[in-house]
Structures are given as C-alpha cells and as structure tokens.
Amino acid sequence: MLNKFPLWKNLLVVFVVLMAAIYSAPNLYPDDPAVQVSHEDSDITQFDLGAITDALSAESVSYFGEEVDGGTGLVRFSNLEDQLRGKAIIEQTLGNGYFTALNLAPTTPGWLQAINAGKMSLGLDLQGGVHFLMEVDMDAALQRRMENNVSTIRQILRSERIRSRSLSLENSNLIVARFDNEESRSEARSLIRENFADLQNVTREQGEVFSLELSLSDADILQLQRDTIAANKTTILNRVDSLGVSEPVVQQQGSNRIVVELPGVQDTAQAKRILQRIATLQFHLEAAPGAPSTSYTTYEYQGQLIDVSNDVILQGDRVSNVRSALDQSGLPQVVINLDAQGGEQFSRVTRENIGTLMDIVLSETKTRSTFTTAADGEVTEVQETYEEKRLISHATIRAALGREFVITGLSTTEANELSLLIRSGALAAPMYFVEERTLGPSLGAENIRQGTQAVYLGFGLVLIFMVFYYRIFGLVANVALAVNVLLLIAIMSIISATLTLPGIFGIVLIVGMAVDANVLIFTRIREELASGLSPQGAISAGFNNAFSTIVDANVTTLLVGIVLFSIGTGPVKGFAVTLMIGIATSMFTAIIVTRALINLIYGGRAVKELSIGKYA
Amino acid sequence: MAILSRQFDFMSLAKPFGIASIAAVVISIGSLLINSLELGLDFTAGTLVEVGYSQPVAVGEVTERMRVAGYPNAQVVAFGSDQDVLIRLPVDDTVSQEEMANSLVSLGDDILAALDDGSGVELTINRLEFVGPRVGEELAESGGMGLLVALGIVMIYVAIRFQSKFAIAAVIALFHDVIITLGIFSLFGLQFDLTVLAALLAIIGYSINDTIVVFDRIRENFRIMRKGTPYEMINVSLNQTLSRTIITAMTTQLVVCAMLFLGGESIQGFAIALTLGILIGTYSSVYIASSLLLYLNVSKEDLMVPIKDNSQDSTP
Numbered sequence: 001m002l003n004k005f006p007l008w009k010n011l012l013v014v015f016v017v018l019m020a021a022i023y024s025a026p027n028l029y030p031d032d033p034a035v036q037v038s039h040e041d042s043d044i045t046q047f048d049l050g051a052i053t054d055a056l057s058a059e060s061v062s063y064f065g066e067e068v069d070g071g072t073g074l075v076r077f078s079n080l081e082d083q084l085r086g087k088a089i090i091e092q093t094l095g096n097g098y099f100t101a102l103n104l105a106p107t108t109p110g111w112l113q114a115i116n117a118g119k120m121s122l123g124l125d126l127q128g129g130v131h132f133l134m135e136v137d138m139d140a141a142l143q144r145r146m147e148n149n150v151s152t153i154r155q156i157l158r159s160e161r162i163r164s165r166s167l168s169l170e171n172s173n174l175i176v177a178r179f180d181n182e183e184s185r186s187e188a189r190s191l192i193r194e195n196f197a198d199l200q201n202v203t204r205e206q207g208e209v210f211s212l213e214l215s216l217s218d219a220d221i222l223q224l225q226r227d228t229i230a231a232n233k234t235t236i237l238n239r240v241d242s243l244g245v246s247e248p249v250v251q252q253q254g255s256n257r258i259v260v261e262l263p264g265v266q267d268t269a270q271a272k273r274i275l276q277r278i279a280t281l282q283f284h285l286e287a288a289p290g291a292p293s294t295s296y297t298t299y300e301y302q303g304q305l306i307d308v309s310n311d312v313i314l315q316g317d318r319v320s321n322v323r324s325a326l327d328q329s330g331l332p333q334v335v336i337n338l339d340a341q342g343g344e345q346f347s348r349v350t351r352e353n354i355g356t357l358m359d360i361v362l363s364e365t366k367t368r369s370t371f372t373t374a375a376d377g378e379v380t381e382v383q384e385t386y387e388e389k390r391l392i393s394h395a396t397i398r399a400a401l402g403r404e405f406v407i408t409g410l411s412t413t414e415a416n417e418l419s420l421l422i423r424s425g426a427l428a429a430p431m432y433f434v435e436e437r438t439l440g441p442s443l444g445a446e447n448i449r450q451g452t453q454a455v456y457l458g459f460g461l462v463l464i465f466m467v468f469y470y471r472i473f474g475l476v477a478n479v480a481l482a483v484n485v486l487l488l489i490a491i492m493s494i495i496s497a498t499l500t501l502p503g504i505f506g507i508v509l510i511v512g513m514a515v516d517a518n519v520l521i522f523t524r525i526r527e528e529l530a531s532g533l534s535p536q537g538a539i540s541a542g543f544n545n546a547f548s549t550i551v552d553a554n555v556t557t558l559l560v561g562i563v564l565f566s567i568g569t570g571p572v573k574g575f576a577v578t579l580m581i582g583i584a585t586s587m588f589t590a591i592i593v594t595r596a597l598i599n600l601i602y603g604g605r606a607v608k609e610l611s612i613g614k615y616a
Numbered sequence: 617m618a619i620l621s622r623q624f625d626f627m628s629l630a631k632p633f634g635i636a637s638i639a640a641v642v643i644s645i646g647s648l649l650i651n652s653l654e655l656g657l658d659f660t661a662g663t664l665v666e667v668g669y670s671q672p673v674a675v676g677e678v679t680e681r682m683r684v685a686g687y688p689n690a691q692v693v694a695f696g697s698d699q700d701v702l703i704r705l706p707v708d709d710t711v712s713q714e715e716m717a718n719s720l721v722s723l724g725d726d727i728l729a730a731l732d733d734g735s736g737v738e739l740t741i742n743r744l745e746f747v748g749p750r751v752g753e754e755l756a757e758s759g760g761m762g763l764l765v766a767l768g769i770v771m772i773y774v775a776i777r778f779q780s781k782f783a784i785a786a787v788i789a790l791f792h793d794v795i796i797t798l799g800i801f802s803l804f805g806l807q808f809d810l811t812v813l814a815a816l817l818a819i820i821g822y823s824i825n826d827t828i829v830v831f832d833r834i835r836e837n838f839r840i841m842r843k844g845t846p847y848e849m850i851n852v853s854l855n856q857t858l859s860r861t862i863i864t865a866m867t868t869q870l871v872v873c874a875m876l877f878l879g880g881e882s883i884q885g886f887a888i889a890l891t892l893g894i895l896i897g898t899y900s901s902v903y904i905a906s907s908l909l910l911y912l913n914v915s916k917e918d919l920m921v922p923i924k925d926n927s928q929d930s931t932p
Contacts, residue, residue: 434748450880458871512868523860549832553825560821567762572814
C-alpha cells in the first residue's frame with residue numbers, strides 16, 4: 001500500500017491538464033469589434049483603406065489594426081459603440097457598390113487558431129441582440145401541395161375524358177372527387193394511383209354519388225414538414241447573411257419552429273423586414289449565341305460566366321415538390337415535380353429545346369442603405385430594396401421533360417444543396433413570429449459583471465472553507481477544483497458551446513457540488529483513520545470505498561441533466577450542458593487528479609500523520 | 617467537527633418530522649390549488665419591456681401614458697433603480713400582440729413612441745420579450761412532462777441499482793422537495809419562470825445525489841453489520857454520512873448564496889429556488905427517504921441480491 005500511481009496515470013493527468021489549459025486559452029483573447037468592407041466586383045485596395053481611415057480620423061472615431069486581406073478590408077474598433085459609428089461613416093465615405101458588415105475579428109494568437117482552439121460564444125443575454133422564434137405555417141405548406149394536386153388531377157381527368165361531378169379540396173389534407181358511376185371512379189382511381197404514388201385513396205358511396213377521397217399519409221406529411229422547415233431554414237440563413245451580423249444563430253426547434261439569434265443587432269424592425277422577405281425561383285434557357293445583349297443576363301456559375309436568356313420558361317410556384325435522391329445506378333440526382341399546368345408548359349418548351357442548357361435562377365429581395373448628404377451637411381440614410389439573383393443550376397435538357405424530371409451529374413452534397421436552394425425559392429412556407437426578445441448591450445454587460453462577481457465570491461468561499469476544514473487535503477481538493485473549472489471551460493470551448501447567464505450559474509453550481517466527491521472521499525479517509533487504519537491504508541481504503549457512491553450519486557444527477565437538456569430551450573439548455581459536462585469533469589478531477597496529487601504528497605514513503613483535519 | 621463524535625438518534629424524530637412534512641406538503645398543495653403559481657412570461661405569454669430613462673421617472677406617469685396609448689392593462693413597476701421601469705402587457709390586451717409581432721413595426725418602437733412625451737428625456741429599451749400564447753402553453757406542458765420523466769428515470773435507476781423500496785422512498789422524497797419548493801413559490805407569490813423550472817430540475821439532481829449517498833451507506837451497513845435492527849443500522853448510516861451531508865450542503869449553499877446576493881435581479885428566482893431546494897433536499901434525504909425505508913420495513917433480505925464484492929475494487 002504505497003499509494004503510487006503508475007507513470008502513465010501521472011502522465012495522463014499532466015496531459016489532460018495541459019490540453020485543458022491550451023484549449024481554454026482562447027477565451028483570454030476577446031474578439032475586437034470590427035467592420036469588414038468589400039466591393040461588388042473588385043478588390044478593396046490600400047487606397048480605399050486610406051479613405052476609410054481618413055474619414056474615421058476626421059470624425060474622431062478611434063480605430064486600429066486596419067488591414068486588407070484577400071480583397072476585403074477590415075478595421076478594428078475598441079468598443080461596440082465606435083464600431084456602429086464607424087460602420088455608418090465607412091458606408092458614407094465609400095458610397096454605393098461597397099458592402100460593409102459588422103464583424104468580430106479574432107485576436108487569438110496564430111498557433112492557437114492553427115490547432116482549431118476556439119472560444120465559447122456569448123449568449124444573447126450576455127452581449128445583447130435580438131432573438132426571434134419563428135413558426136412555419138405547416139398547414140399552408142400542406143394546403144399548397146394539395147391545391148397543386150387538385151389542379152393536376154383536374155387536368156388528367158379532363159385529358160382522359162373522365163367526367164366527374166365535382167373535385168375539390170375539402171380541408172388541407174383531403175381531396176374529394178365525386179363521380180356519377182362506379183366505372184368513371186375506378187378509371188380515375190387507377191390513373192391517380194399511377195400518377196400520385198403518395199396519395200392514399202378511400203372510396204365511399206352515397207346514393208347515386210360515387211366519391212373518391214384522397215389524402216397524404218402521416219409519413220408523407222412528416223416528410224413534407226421536414227422538407228418545408230429545411231427550405232425555410234435555408235431561406236433564413238441566406239437572409240441573415242445579408243444582414244452582416246457576426247455569429248448569427250439559425251436553428252430548428254421542435255418540428256415547426258426556427259430560432260434566429262442576431263447578436264449585436266438592435267434594430268428589430270429592420271431585422272424583421274429582412275426575415276420576412278420571400279424568395280422566388282425562375283427557370284430560363286441559356287441565351288442563344290449571338291443573341292442581342294439586351295435579351296440576356298450574365299451570371300457567374302462555378303467560376304464560369306453564363307449568359308441566361310431573360311425569358312422565363314417556368315415560374316417557381318409551379319414546383320410542387322423537390323427532393324434529392326439516388327438513381328438506379330446509385331448516382332445522386334435532384335427530382336423536381338411540377339403541377340399539371342407547369343408540367344404541360346414545361347414539356348412543350350423542353351420538347352423544342354432538347355440539347356439546350358436550362359438554368360435555374362433564385363432571386364431574393366435584400367436591403368441596403370445609401371447615404372445622401374444635403375446642402376446643410378445633414379446626412380440622411382435611405383434604405384432601398386434590391387433583388388439579388390443567383391444562378392443555382394446549369395444543366396442540359398436531354399429529353400422532353402414532363403411533370404417529373406431529374407437533374408443529374410451532381411455530387412451528393414451538390415444534389416442536397418441544390419434541392420435545398422430550389423425548395424427555399426419554391427417551397428418555403430409562410431412564417432410567423434411567435435417569440436421576440438431584444439436585449440440591450442448594457443444589460444448584457446451588467447449580466448456579465450454580476451455573473452463573474454458571483455462566480456468569484458462563490459468560488460473563493462468554497463476554497464477558503466476547504467482549506468480551513470481539510471488542511472492539506474483541502475488544498476489538494478482546491479487544485480482539483482481549479483482543474484475542474486479549466487476542463488469545463490476547455491470542453492465548452494471545443495464544442496463551441498454558447499455561454500449564457502444560466503450557464504455561468506451552472507458553473508457556479510458545479511463548483512459547489514463538485515467538492516462533494518472530494519468530501520465523500522475525505523470523510524471516508526477520516527473514518528478509516530478513526531477506525532485505526534494506517535495513513536497509507538486509510539488513503540487507499542477511503543478512495544476505494546467512496547468510489548461506487550460517487551458513481552451512483554453522479555449518474556443520477558447526470559440523468560436529470562439529460563432530461564433538462566431535452567426539454568429545455570435556449571438558456572436552460574445552456575445550463576443543462578454546463579451541468580452535464582461539469583458532472584463528468586468533476587468525477588475525473590475528484591477521483592483521478594486528487595488521487596494523483598495525494599499520491600505525490602504522501603505516497604511511496606512512511607507517513608505518520610495525514611493533514612486532513614480532526615478525525616478522532 | 618463536534619457533530620461527528622456524538623451518535624444522534626435521528627430516527628427517534630422520524631414521526632414528528634414526518635407529520636411536519638405531510639403538513640407542509642398539504643399546505644403547499646392547498647396553496648397551489650388556491651393561489652396557483654405566479655407564472656412568468658415564459659409560460660403565460662405576453663410582452664415584457666424594460667425601459668431605461670435618462671432621468672428618474674414616476675411609475676404612475678408611465679402607467680398613464682401606456683393607458684392613453686391603448687394599453688389599459690399594462691402593469692408598470694420600477695425595476696432596480698428609479699430610472700428603469702418594467703412594463704408587462706398581458707397577451708389579451710386590446711392590441712393583439714401576436715399580430716403586432718408579425719407586422720413590420722417593432723413592438724419596441726411602438727412602446728417607445730407611446731412613452732415619449734417630447735420633453736427630451738432619453739428612452740432606451742434595455743430588454744423586450746414577447747412570447748406568443750402557443751409557445752407558453754407548450755413550454756408549460758413540456759416542463760411538467762420533463763419533471764415527471766426525470767422522476768421516472770431516477771426511480772428506475774434506483775430500483776435497478778438498489779431495490780424497489782429504495783426507489784419508492786427516493787421518489788417520494790423528490791416529490792416532497794419539488795412540491796414544497798413550488799408551495800413556497802406559490803405562498804409568497806414569487807415568480808415562476810423558465811429558470812425556476814431549470815432550478816427545480818437541478819434540485820432534483822442535488823436531492824437525489826444526497827439521498828443516494830445515504831442509501832449507499834445504508835446498503836453497505838445492512839450487508840456488513842451482523843447485529844442490529846434496521847432502525848439502528850439506518851441511524852448509524854445517517855451518523856456516518858452526516859458530516860459529508862452538512863459540508864456538501866454548506867459548500868453548495870455558499871455558491872448559491874453568492875448567486876442570490878450578487879447575481880442580479882434576473883437570476884433571483886433561480887437562486888431562491890436553489891437555496892430552498894438544497895435545504896429541503898438535504899432534510900428530505902434524512903427524514904423522508906430514510907424514514908420511509910424504515911416505514912417500508914426494509915430488511916437485510918431486501919439487499920441480499922448477489923452483487924460482486926466491491927471492497928477490493930480496482931479503483932484508482
């Protein structure tokens with residue numbers, strides 16, 4: 001019973017502590033508020049930068065670290081207020097054609113960036129900003145899909161000369177077709193089955209009326225909901241990008257909601273305007289060579305310049321479904337379904353243009369500000385909306401295309417991306433704001449101040465108490481506690497968790513509870529000493545006997561943490577994450593790190609007495 | 617510590633404390649039924665705006681301006697200093713806030729416009745929270761569900777690791793903690809928001825942790841002590857774990873109190889719930905969980921399941 005750790009265990013402890021120190025280090029380097037400048041079609045030059053710095057100096061806004069890197073310019077500021085003023089000044093100075101975005105420029109040393117050591121991001125409650133919870137109107141999405149189906153079915157029945165009494169959408173998931181006789185109904189039924197694999201049908205008779213009820217299965221509705229929310233999320237991501245916010249958060253919550261968090265944004269109204277814009281999708285043909293330059297628009301697509309005819313062959317609202325799938329030979333493809341009218345229109349155009357390239361253009365409405373200076377020097381900001389158009393697909397028409405066609409020759413990621421983009425233009429459903437929170441930056445600063453004060457005081461009191469009560473052993477527990485906090489911060493930084501106010505209190509609570517494992521071990525050692533064991537024997541028996549208690553007690557707390565994580569949203573989730581990681585790290589530090597230190601101090605030699613406080 | 621040197625007959629007080637606990641639970645349930653909980657914005661839905669003034673402002677004045685602007689049900693209270701007010705708008709106020717949230721006008725701008733009396737006093741919105749009615753309802757449901765799921769999972773784990781009598785005793789103790797904490801929130805009209813719900817779950821975590829430590833000792837003593845009645849063995853176990861119980865409760869209370877006094881207004885409910893919960897949870901491990909074991913006639917036979925000898929475990 002010499003209480004010595006094998007070398008590898010000691011090395012493990014040293015290694016873990018070292019890694020924890022390195023990976024928590026980036027949190028010591030706070031980001032600088034910065035403004036990033038770019039130009040529509042040329043690089044930012046030193047000349048532009050000079051103009052910016054001159055203007056900033058003239059308005060006596062202090063700045064530093066201005067640089068040009070890879071065609072974009074960056075100017076750093078010492079606080080958020082200067083950053084906002086700086087952005088306005090830069091926008092005025094440079095005029096149209098330039099884009100400015102608020103940014104957080106890292107100050108982390110290069111070698112830390114090189115090993116991918118990042119920092120925890122601050123939650124909205126700590127830095128201010130807006131939080132929206134948007135609900136996607138799934139019923140509207142379903143309704144639209146079924147309306148498309150109704151119009152297609154009508155077209156099919158007409159072309160096959162099947163007479164129906166009526167055909168209508170009774171509710172968002174029920175199409176009812178009524179026929180005069182059994183024969184027409186069964187004909188219609190087999191046609192619908194052929195064309196709509198996803199529609200389930202039920203037949204019903206009422207006197208002379210033979211009706212056919214069509215609806216989507218629950219699984220198909222679920223799939224539709226999944227596609228719709230993904231489409232809406234893509235749309236929001238694109239729009240948030242145009243806001244120029246650093247570190248925005250766009251996340252799905254539950255089955256039909258999307259959380260949008262925009263740190264630093266204070267103008268809620270503008271953010272809302274942008275989030276509610278609708279994107280549109282248009283299908284074009286490639287311009288014929290030698291066509292007059294007024295008849296086409298040039299887009300950049302995968303590094304190439306493509307001339308796209310201005311004639312629209314199909315509007316995006318004719319698209320009824322989009323999905324990425326694999327073809328028979330396992331190659332990725334994007335499958336697009338059109339409604340009846342769209343299908344007819346499309347087959348006519350494509351039949352005449354086999355071998356031509358077809359282009360899909362996604363347009364989104366965005367806003368930008370322009371500044372005009374009146375004669376009296378008064379600067380007014382005018383917000384104008386403009387359309388941003390992107391070419392998202394460029395493919396050859398191989399055959400006459402009908403209601404369902406595929407785009408091939410893509411990689412799996414490309415196929416997924418393309419189907420998402422098409423969906424965001426064609427399938428995005430209306431969204432409503434169901435939650436809105438705005439936090440001023442001063443409140444965030446106040447929360448940080450109070451949070452850190454509470455952490456320091458709580459931590460300090462625990463440290464003092466432990467040394468007072470357990471002497472050297474208490475000191476060892478304190479070192480373990482410090483390692484615990486270091487580990488906790490390192491892990492949270494590695495998974496780039498968001499630090500919220502409840503998260504900070506999660507850390508505080510962990511500090512209070514983490515000593516529990518050490519207290520369990522130390523009281524056990526005292527007991528063993530009191531029952532007459534030698535100091536070395538007592539250390540060994542104390543650690544061993546407390547082990548299963550510690551595991552049992554912590555596993556139950558961990559289980560509760562998992563429940564907390566799964567029901568919680570936002571700040572509560574942050575609290576749960578801290579709690580769970582903290583439980584894991586505190587078990588490691590209390591059992592392994594403490595033992596390593598105790599072994600280092602007392603192990604491997606004759607010891608008469610342990611400095612663990614009174615035990616008799 | 618002096619406490620260690622004296623053997624205390626905990627179980628002799630099981631009955632009076634048991635009666636006191638039952639009384640506390642009954643009062644709590646009564647209060648929850650009569651007063652219910654003062655639910656926060658997270659659950660009730662509505663709007664909350666914290667407005668900062670550049671000069672001291674009278675609450676009555678703000679209330680009046682809000683009334684004139686078409687928010688007759690706005691509740692205005694001072695928040696922190698006399699330059700900050702907190703305005704609460706119930707969700708069914710004359711103006712439909714959900715509609716407003718979806719219009720292009722920001723609710724905050726609207727309220728600022730309503731409050732600005734043109735005297736040049738600067739107004740800033742420090743915080744604005746709008747929660748739609750459906751969100752609140754769902755949150756309340758999932759929160760309640762979460763508590764039940766947490767209790768269920770704990771019960772199953774304890775039943776597997778210990779024995780069903782231990783599981784029943786542990787879960788009743790947890791119910792006791794949660795109900796009394798809720799009862800105190802209800803009795804004193806403290807606001808119950810999302811952070812308090814998180815605190816309740818943390819309390820469950822803390823309390824079960826405490827109970828397990830005691831149970832672990834009881835199980836160990838049942839296995840190694842040759843003589844003695846369950847009554848004596850539980851008493852011995854409680855005495856053996858007493859100093860740990862007190863120290864852990866104390867260190868945790870130290871940090872929670874730091875939170876309570878320094879953490880600021882927005883975290884107050886959370887800190888109060890934890891402070892109460894740790895006290896109640898510590899008490900319940902002794903006088904609810906352990907007394908119930910006795911009441912359920914726990915015996916040596918209950919723990920005679922063949923479990924491998926842990927004493928020579930290869931722990932570090």
